Amino acid sequence: MxxxxxxxxxxxxxxxxxxxxxxxxxxxxxxxxxxxxxxxxxxxxxxxxxxxxxxxxxxxxxxxxxxxxxxxxxxxxxxxxxxxxxxxFSKCKVSLAVPKSTAYNSVKDFEGKRIATSYPNTVQKYLSEKGVTADLHIINGSVEIAPNIGLADAICDIVSSGSTLFKNNLEEVEVMLKSxxxxxxxxxxxxxxxxxxxxxxxxxxxxxxxRQSKYVLLNAPNTNLDEILTLLPGMRSPTVLPLAEEGWSSVHTVINKDKFWEVIDELKQAGAEGILVCPIEKMVL
Incomplete structure (x- = not known):
């Protein structure tokens, strides 16, 4: 097999x-x-x-x-x-960083400088596109210490939260790519x-x-239903079902998590009540 x-x-x-x-x-x-x-x-x-x-x-x-x-x-x-x-997932940046004490104006400041990195091809391509020539020191492992021990003037490394740069008194100055x-x-x-x-x-x-979506259920007065539906996106269109209480409907839809709170605030202002939010395990189209 x-x-x-x-x-x-x-x-x-x-x-x-x-x-x-x-x-x-x-x-x-x-x-x-x-x-x-x-x-x-x-x-x-x-x-x-x-x-x-x-x-x-x-x-x-x-x-x-x-x-x-x-x-x-x-x-x-x-x-x-x-x-x-x-x-x-595992989002990060590949960036150039210099000691905080270094006056930095532009990428041209790296001309002739020593840069410690585990990403020589990425750095070389980036600097070449900017017309800058630098001396690259290839290091496998922690490169943040290089400026502190006099091995390099700057570094190129992965940056996630920035805490490692902060601990080593370094400042991110150029984002070469996002990953x-x-x-x-x-x-x-x-x-x-x-x-x-x-x-x-x-x-x-x-x-x-x-992962990018939330399933939303809410109760809406029929008098405001048209306004509420205009606020709601959906995979095709929202589902509307009548409630046992006359004059009210239940509305079901999917909302992008990045726009979630903005949409919820608008729904509340339009008269929506009993808003329930559920995670979605899979979404098959």
Whole structure:
């Protein structure tokens, strides 16, 4: 039986979020402690637990068919690897930072400077596009200490909350790219495994839509119903059902979570009552 081979990060937050995504897609993984490979009991899939930086090469070589990986790593090492889906978690930035004591005006200030980074290709491309030449020091691991020990004038690294930069007295000055977890596809994937990828991607899209939405139920006076319905989006249109109390209706719909509170405030002003909000597990279109 053909199985699709997926790589995920061996440890860390991306590992946990990737396993949760597979779980939400109904894929159960039989995974013992410290296993480097595991199988799903209910989907034709093998899971490879790999170092994040090694995953692009495994994709290029066709050792794995797909991977959940940070977009930043793919940009640095992935070359022509295709992104099938952006997954919306593990968001971060790849940024240039300098000591807080450094006077900074523009990217031109990096001309001739020493920059410590684990992302030399990304930095080189960015600076070249800006017409800037710098001396790159490639460091695998924590680069934040480099300016403090005199190894570099600046750094390029992943920035999530910014707390690590703050602790090392550094300031973010240039955001080179924004990144999130993505589903990447090997250029050597077979057609048979592409069919399995389509099935998995359908499930992933259903999960992602659900994560972005809330199911809303409310009671509306019929006299205000038309106004309330104009405020409500829906997958096709809101569902309206009569209540036992004459003159009132129950309205059901789906609201994007980013617009949720704005819509709720407008509904209350329009006379909606008894507003209930429920999470959505899956949303299949």
């Amino acid at each position: 053909t199985k699709i081979r997926i790589a995920i990060q061996k440890s860390g937050r991306l590992n946990q979020d990737s396993l949760q995504m597979l779980k939400d897609c109904g894929v159960s993984i039989d995974n013992g402690k410290d296993q480097l490979k595991a199988s799903s009991r209910n989907f034709p899939m093998e899971v490879f637990y790999l170092r994040n930086g090694d995953i692009p090469q495994y994709l290029k070589d066709g050792v794995v068919d797909i991977a959940i990986i940070g977009e930043n790593v793919l940009i640095e090492k992935g070359g022509d690897i295709t992104i099938a889906e952006k997954l919306g 999130e977890a993505v589903l990447a596809v090997s250029p050597k994937i077979t057609q048979e495994r592409k069919d399995l990828l389509q099935k998995l991607q359908f499930r992933i899209q259903s999960v992602l839509r659900a």
